[in-house]
Every structure is written in C-alpha cells, then in structure tokens.
Amino acid sequence: MSRPLDADSAPPEPAMNRVAQAGLTCPVPAGEADRVQLGHGSGGKLSAALLRERFLPRFGNDVLELLGDAAVIPAPGADLAVSTDSFVVNPLEFPGGNIGHLAVHGTVNDLAMMGAEPQYLAAGFILEEGLSFEVLDRVLDAMSEAAREAGVLVVTGDTKVVERGKADGMFINTTGIGRLDPEFRPDPTRASTGDAVIVSGPIGSHGVAIMAAREDLGFEAELSSDTACLAPLVSALREACGPGVRCLRDPTRGGMASALNEIAASSAVGIRLEEDALPIPGPVRAACEMLGLDPLYVANEGILVAIVSKDRAEEAVQALRSHPVGRSAARIGTVTGERPGLVLLRTGLGASRVVDMLPGDQLPRIC
Amino acid sequence: MxxxxxxxxxxxxxxxxxxxxxxxxxxxxxxxxxxxxxxxxxxxxxxxxxRDAVDMIHGPGCPVCVTPLEQIDRALFLASRSDVIFTSFGDMLRVPGSELDLLQVRAGGGEVRVVYSPLDALEIARANPDREVVFFAVGFETTAPANAMAVWRARELGVTNFSVLVSHVTVPPAIEAILDAPDNRVEAFxxxxxxxxxxxxxxxxxxxxxxxxxxxxxxxxxxxxxxxxxxxxxxxxxxxxxxxxQYVRSVRRAGNEPAQELVAKVFRLVDRAWRGIGEIPASGLGLRPEFEAYDAEKKFELSGIRTSEPSECMAGDVLRGRIKPFECPAFGETCTPERPLGAPMVSSEGACAAYYNYARFQGEPAGETA
CATH class of the missing domain: 3.40.50.11750 (HypD, alpha/beta domain 1)
Incomplete structure (x- = not known):
C-alpha cells in the first residue's frame, strides 16, 4: 500500500487518536436525551459525538479511523478512494440546482478532496409514493448531466419505493470510487505553520438559497446554490502546486467553520482567518443578518478550502481563478503555531474571536 | 444592507x-x-x-437568557402534548429546561416549529384548525408589538386554536433592580x-x-x-x-406611539420572574383579562408546573455584573455550551458562552494578537 508521505516513518496514528491526544475534542455528553435529534445531523459537535460514541466503537478499523472525506483502499496499480453520501434536501428543487446535482457533486467532491480522480458512481434511490415523474425526470437529468461533466459513470443502482409520508419526495445515496495519485495526497493532518488558507469561491450560497426557498422569505431571486463539481479545481491545484497542496476540504454541512476546525484539530495547528478577506456575497450577508445566522456555519456545495504551503499560495489562487467555478478564489487566512486546535478570526476592527464548531444545528437568533 | x-x-x-x-x-x-x-x-x-479602559458587563438583555426555567418547563410540557403545535423563535429551542430542551422534545415526537414572526404562528393555526397552536412569546419591548398584533389578529379573525405562552419582560425595571443591588458596580448603561x-x-x-x-x-x-x-x-x-x-437614525424620545398603544391594548404590566435573578415587581407584560382566551397558561392550566432554579448556577450574579462568568465554580466544569446549567451559557450572546470562547482564546500565552 503506497503511503508516499509517510514512506520513511511509522504508519500514521488514526486521526481520532491524534485529536484526542491534543486535548482538542470536546466530549459532548450523550445528554439526557435517549434518541436521535436533528442536531446529530448538523455536522457539528453532536454529529462528531454520534460517530465517536456509537459508530466507531462498532466498526473501527485502520481504514475507517482515518475519517477522511473518503476511505483509502489498497489496490494493485493505484490505491482507490471510496466515499458514500446520502442526500436529503427539502425542497428537492431550488435556485441553482436540484437534489440530483447534489447527489453527484457531493460524492465526487469528497473523492476529489482526497486528491482522487472520480471514476464510478453507485446510486440508491428511496422514492416516496406520489412523487411526480416530472420531478423525478428532472432530478435524473440533472444527475446524468452532472455525472457526464464530472467524467464519472453511474455503474450500478437501486430503487425502493416507500409509502406516502415516509420520505421527503425522494432520498438519494451515492457511493463513488476514484483512483488515487500516489504523488498527490492532500490530508487534513498535513497543515503546518505558515501555510495559506485559500477558499475557491463565495461562502454560504447553498445553505442560504435552500433556507430562502424553504421559508419563502421573498428574496430568493438573488440567491442560488453554488452546487458544482470541484474535480477540475483540484486538477488545477495539483498542476500548479503539486504536493504544496497540504489539505483539501469541501465545507458542506457545518460550513467553513466546521471544515477549518477539523483541519486545525487533525493537524494540531491554529488557523487565523481575516474577516475582511472572506468572500461573502452581499445577498448571503443580508439574508444571514435578517435570519440571525453566521455565514461561516452555512453549508456550501461548490467551494473547497485548500491549505497550501506559503511559497505556493499565489500560484494556487491563480490556478483556481483560471477555472469558472474558482473565479473568485481568495486567500482568507494563515495556519499558525499558536493555540493548536483553535480557529481565530481577526475582525475588521482588528480584534480576534474564536470560530468554534457548533454544538448542533445553527438556530436563528431572536435579536 | x-x-x-x-x-x-x-x-x-x-x-x-x-x-x-x-x-x-x-x-x-x-x-x-x-x-x-x-x-x-x-x-x-x-x-x-x-483593554482596561472599559469593562463591559453583559446585562440581562438576552430574552433567551432571562426566560425563567419555569416558563421553559411549561413550554416543554405544551410541546410534548400530541394536540399541540408549539412555535417559537429559533434560539429558544436549545434552552435547557429542568430535564430536556425543545429540540429533545421534538426528537421525542413533539411538534415544534421555528417561526420568524408570531404572525406565522397564527397562520399555522389557521391552516391546522384541528390542532392547538401555541407561540412562545418571549422578549423585551421590541418583540411585544408583533406579539400583541398576533393576539389582536387572532381575535379579529375569530381563531380559537391559537394561544401564546407569555414571558415578556421590560428593560427599565431590570436596570432599577441592578442599581438597587447593594454591591452594584455598574456606572453607566x-x-x-x-x-x-x-x-x-x-x-x-x-x-x-x-x-x-x-x-x-x-x-x-x-x-x-x-x-x-x-x-x-x-x-x-x-x-x-x-x-x-446615540441611535438618532432610529429612535425618537416618544418612541413609536401606535406600537405602544397596541401593546397597551393587549398587554398589562405584571410581576415577572427573571431567570437567575428572581421576581421583579411590574417588570413584565401579561395578557389583559379580555384576552384570557389566548393565554396558554390559562387554556392549558399550567399553574401546576412550578420549578425552582438550580442552586449551582450563578446566572443571576453574572447577569447583574456581580461576578465574571469564570468566577462561577460551575463555569467550564459542569456548565459548558454543550451541557449548559443556566441560560447565559446557551445563547452565543449569553454572557457565559461569550466568556467561554473568549477565555479559551485568552487562556494561552499571548502571541501576535495580544
């Protein structure tokens, strides 16, 4: 099994161990609740606790415990990356895309974040009795188009139908397989002091567009999901910076804050963001202010955050900008040696605050 | 913007x-x-x-923080009834009651919905005539006009399956209570x-x-x-x-008189308990007797639900500026944002939660930021 980054050293410890040793995990109590809450699906601390307390103890193995966006499986020739993701979104169609786009992009992007070249997809569909064929066709058209663009083949699938009321129109699960490049293995444990934090596009568009469509807030026109395939951006980064690309994450649920906290914890480094550098579109900012939400915690489906060595930072930004999906790429911060595990944001006024992971779902504020 | x-x-x-x-x-x-x-x-x-020029004390101005435990427990009771759709502003959902919070009640089968306006709750009531819809009317004078409007509209429209669980508070009596405390440190507001x-x-x-x-x-x-x-x-x-x-672009001395009139038509001054502080005379708003039919406390006979605050939590001292959050023995130990004992640890703007984050950042040796 090829591990070029650790060729001369002992195999790396499972990421969870490193995190625990750094004293950075917050042991979320199971709580008084004896059942699953929506917050367990938020990508925040509750999700992490669910994984740590119930899933890892039962399924733990060396491959799983690395907890990357995709698993790395040894194979003759080149190792394979495997990733699975389920898609449950309401409404099924929203400005900028539909659940079909998400189902392809989400899994393909998880593979791409490992540095893998996405190749094959398996897709499972749970359809609700009464779903119109018109909607289903549009979702399947979107999947087919997204798969073609991403250069992946849907090679197997499954359909099940459940009674009316038992699913939100439809749920989709996709599993993707990609080929890994032994020379290009970004990894959330590889951030080190001085590296640049780079984001490939505007923050917060997807989550805010979904919320606006769901709540019928009246300013949907200005907001649309950013759902996009990120594999071409990763290729551009690989060509421009090679192994100078240390970590890649797509900040989906839990948003930028959760993705960066995970990197900070996994690499035992600090991360400093510059508030003024964050590319947050005006309509997203306005909607977040109105709803009392923080864009840093809002889900994205078409941006990546890259940790890139200092000497390659400028090339990385230029490489991203050369592609339409990455045209507003920007450097937003720096990896530091201070306060390992913490993400700090320097505000526009020059003060600092902690950007923590959320305990559960982000809740709109009263005042 | x-x-x-x-x-x-x-x-x-x-x-x-x-x-x-x-x-x-x-x-x-x-x-x-x-x-x-x-x-x-x-x-x-x-x-x-x-720096040290001004010590800002985060006062009792977060409605999430000052809504008394007893009202939270009443909300939880209502939310867990199968005939009730319980509606609330989002950030009340994680406020811990004696045992659970609204999110956990929802996971247990209670119907809890986040709304952005009490008028949305009224719409839910009209759309669900076979269910009782209760809105958790919390907040200061700011949210009172919209809540008054919802009750007023419900009566106008003859909607009978809508009620409000009121926990409104007003600012001046709270300032007075802080200034009356013998060990008050606050010099200006x-x-x-x-x-x-x-x-x-x-x-x-x-x-x-x-x-x-x-x-x-x-x-x-x-x-x-x-x-x-x-x-x-x-x-x-x-x-x-x-x-x-300072806020000349928005505030006049007399305020918004039509809004005040509407509030006065629907609400009257009542004694109100503040979480962590206790009862302050004439510090809250309650529904006037002629709107009793919309009072969830009366409709569902909630007076039997009586709760006292946990003795370990020093939220009252924090909200009055007597102690800094980190001076409370429970701070960061038995009380964290994941498992809050008191409300100021719940909301991100609660004084304790704010210090929890800030202190973690300050706790390390100062680097380039200090």
Whole structure:
C-alpha cells in the first residue's frame, strides 16, 4: 500500500487518536436525551459525538479511523478512494440546482478532496409514493448531466419505493470510487505553520438559497446554490502546486467553520482567518443578518478550502481563478503555531474571536 | 444592507477606541442591556480593543437568557402534548429546561416549529384548525408589538386554536433592580436601541435623575456601540448623568406611539420572574383579562408546573455584573455550551458562552494578537 508521505516513518496514528491526544475534542455528553435529534445531523459537535460514541466503537478499523472525506483502499496499480453520501434536501428543487446535482457533486467532491480522480458512481434511490415523474425526470437529468461533466459513470443502482409520508419526495445515496495519485495526497493532518488558507469561491450560497426557498422569505431571486463539481479545481491545484497542496476540504454541512476546525484539530495547528478577506456575497450577508445566522456555519456545495504551503499560495489562487467555478478564489487566512486546535478570526476592527464548531444545528437568533 | 457600512468602518471605529482610551481616567464599568449589542461586542472583539479602559458587563438583555426555567418547563410540557403545535423563535429551542430542551422534545415526537414572526404562528393555526397552536412569546419591548398584533389578529379573525405562552419582560425595571443591588458596580448603561425605537426614552429619565447614572440609547453596529460607550465615558468623566441618544437614525424620545398603544391594548404590566435573578415587581407584560382566551397558561392550566432554579448556577450574579462568568465554580466544569446549567451559557450572546470562547482564546500565552 503506497503511503508516499509517510514512506520513511511509522504508519500514521488514526486521526481520532491524534485529536484526542491534543486535548482538542470536546466530549459532548450523550445528554439526557435517549434518541436521535436533528442536531446529530448538523455536522457539528453532536454529529462528531454520534460517530465517536456509537459508530466507531462498532466498526473501527485502520481504514475507517482515518475519517477522511473518503476511505483509502489498497489496490494493485493505484490505491482507490471510496466515499458514500446520502442526500436529503427539502425542497428537492431550488435556485441553482436540484437534489440530483447534489447527489453527484457531493460524492465526487469528497473523492476529489482526497486528491482522487472520480471514476464510478453507485446510486440508491428511496422514492416516496406520489412523487411526480416530472420531478423525478428532472432530478435524473440533472444527475446524468452532472455525472457526464464530472467524467464519472453511474455503474450500478437501486430503487425502493416507500409509502406516502415516509420520505421527503425522494432520498438519494451515492457511493463513488476514484483512483488515487500516489504523488498527490492532500490530508487534513498535513497543515503546518505558515501555510495559506485559500477558499475557491463565495461562502454560504447553498445553505442560504435552500433556507430562502424553504421559508419563502421573498428574496430568493438573488440567491442560488453554488452546487458544482470541484474535480477540475483540484486538477488545477495539483498542476500548479503539486504536493504544496497540504489539505483539501469541501465545507458542506457545518460550513467553513466546521471544515477549518477539523483541519486545525487533525493537524494540531491554529488557523487565523481575516474577516475582511472572506468572500461573502452581499445577498448571503443580508439574508444571514435578517435570519440571525453566521455565514461561516452555512453549508456550501461548490467551494473547497485548500491549505497550501506559503511559497505556493499565489500560484494556487491563480490556478483556481483560471477555472469558472474558482473565479473568485481568495486567500482568507494563515495556519499558525499558536493555540493548536483553535480557529481565530481577526475582525475588521482588528480584534480576534474564536470560530468554534457548533454544538448542533445553527438556530436563528431572536435579536 | 449598504447603508450600514459606515457603521462598520474600521477607521471610524479605531478613532472612537482611541478617544475612549484617552478619555477614561480610570477603568469604567458599563453594562449593555441588549443581547444584540452583546452579540456585536463578542463577534467584533470590542472588549479586546477597549483593554482596561472599559469593562463591559453583559446585562440581562438576552430574552433567551432571562426566560425563567419555569416558563421553559411549561413550554416543554405544551410541546410534548400530541394536540399541540408549539412555535417559537429559533434560539429558544436549545434552552435547557429542568430535564430536556425543545429540540429533545421534538426528537421525542413533539411538534415544534421555528417561526420568524408570531404572525406565522397564527397562520399555522389557521391552516391546522384541528390542532392547538401555541407561540412562545418571549422578549423585551421590541418583540411585544408583533406579539400583541398576533393576539389582536387572532381575535379579529375569530381563531380559537391559537394561544401564546407569555414571558415578556421590560428593560427599565431590570436596570432599577441592578442599581438597587447593594454591591452594584455598574456606572453607566447602554440602553437598547430597538427597545427604544418602540418605547422611546422618556421612561429612562426618572432613572437617570434618581440614581445619577448615565444612560445612552445605543444602536447595534460596532461604530454605534463604540460611540455609545464614548458618550457614556464622557458623561462619567464630566460628572454628568443624562439620557443621551446615540441611535438618532432610529429612535425618537416618544418612541413609536401606535406600537405602544397596541401593546397597551393587549398587554398589562405584571410581576415577572427573571431567570437567575428572581421576581421583579411590574417588570413584565401579561395578557389583559379580555384576552384570557389566548393565554396558554390559562387554556392549558399550567399553574401546576412550578420549578425552582438550580442552586449551582450563578446566572443571576453574572447577569447583574456581580461576578465574571469564570468566577462561577460551575463555569467550564459542569456548565459548558454543550451541557449548559443556566441560560447565559446557551445563547452565543449569553454572557457565559461569550466568556467561554473568549477565555479559551485568552487562556494561552499571548502571541501576535495580544
């Protein structure tokens, strides 16, 4: 099994161990609740606790415990990356895309974040009795188009139908397989002091567009999901910076804050963001202010955050900008040696605050 | 939101900070009364910029923080009834009751919905005539007009399956309670701009006179807050105590009179318990007797649900500025944002949660940021 980054050293410890040793995990109590809450699906601390307390103890193995966006499986020739993701979104169609786009992009992007070249997809569909064929066709058209663009083949699938009321129109699960490049293995444990934090596009568009469509807030026109395939951006980064690309994450649920906290914890480094550098579109900012939400915690489906060595930072930004999906790429911060595990944001006024992971779902504020 | 940019201008903010640092002859203790202001102070790191010149105390102005445990337990009881759709502003959902919170009740099968306006809750009631819809009417004078409007509309429309669980509080009695405490440290107040947009500032004039304490009506953007602090520090240094208005773009002395009239038609002053502080006479709003049919406490006979606050939580001392959150023995030990004992640890603008994050950042040896 090829591990070029650790060729001369002992195999790396499972990421969870490193995190625990750094004293950075917050042991979320199971709580008084004896059942699953929506917050367990938020990508925040509750999700992490669910994984740590119930899933890892039962399924733990060396491959799983690395907890990357995709698993790395040894194979003759080149190792394979495997990733699975389920898609449950309401409404099924929203400005900028539909659940079909998400189902392809989400899994393909998880593979791409490992540095893998996405190749094959398996897709499972749970359809609700009464779903119109018109909607289903549009979702399947979107999947087919997204798969073609991403250069992946849907090679197997499954359909099940459940009674009316038992699913939100439809749920989709996709599993993707990609080929890994032994020379290009970004990894959330590889951030080190001085590296640049780079984001490939505007923050917060997807989550805010979904919320606006769901709540019928009246300013949907200005907001649309950013759902996009990120594999071409990763290729551009690989060509421009090679192994100078240390970590890649797509900040989906839990948003930028959760993705960066995970990197900070996994690499035992600090991360400093510059508030003024964050590319947050005006309509997203306005909607977040109105709803009392923080864009840093809002889900994205078409941006990546890259940790890139200092000497390659400028090339990385230029490489991203050369592609339409990455045209507003920007450097937003720096990896530091201070306060390992913490993400700090320097505000526009020059003060600092902690950007923590959320305990559960982000809740709109009263005042 | 373009019109706000001048109130976030870093150069203007820094010049105000410099003036505050140059004006304060000794550390001044100022309380902001509104959770929205606390939110800005914490998010923008204003305390860090003010260094030791001003000690900002986060007062009891976050409705999430001051709603008493007993009302939360009543909300949980209602939310778990199968005939009820319980509606609330989002951030009340994680506030811990005696045993559970609304999110956990929802996971257990209770129907709990987040709404952005009480009028949305009324619409839910009209769309679900076979269910009882209850709205959790919390907050200060700011949210009172919309809540009054929902009740008023419900009566107009003849909607009978709508009611409100009221836990409204008002600002002036809270300021008075803080000033009356024998060990009070607060020298000046920033009054909440939104509250004053509705109520004006007439009701602060007797307080200023009686207690010789400066009160500055202040907005919510960083420049607003720094200007409000600067005005308060100037008053303290000059030995003045007046009501001043920083938030001139929104607040008039008389306030919004039609809104006040509507509130007065639906609500009356009642004694109200504040979480962590206890009962303050005539400090809250309750429904007038003629709107009793919309009072969830009466409709569902909730008076049997009586809860006392956990003795370990010192939220009252924190909200009154008597202790800093980290001086509470439970802080960061048995009380964390993941498992809060008291409400100030729940909301991101709660004083304890704010310190929890800030202190973690401050706890390490200072680097380039200090």
């Amino acid at each position: 373009k019109y706000l940019s001048e109130y976030r201008d870093p150069a203007l903010a820094r010049s105000l900070v410099d003036r505050i640092l140059a004006t304060a002859s000794r550390p001044r203790v100022i309380m902001e009364v509104c959770g929205g202001q606390t939110h800005t102070i914490v998010r923008q790191g204003l305390q860090e910029l003010l 920033l009054a909440a701009g939104h509250v004053c947009t509705v109520m004006g500032w007439k009701e602060y004039e007797p307080l200023v006179e009686r207690y010789s304490v400066p009160i500055v009506v202040t907005g919510f953007e960083p420049v607003d807050i720094l200007e409000g602090i600067y005005m308060a520090v100037q008053q303290l240094e000059d030995g003045r105590s007046e009501v001043e208005n």
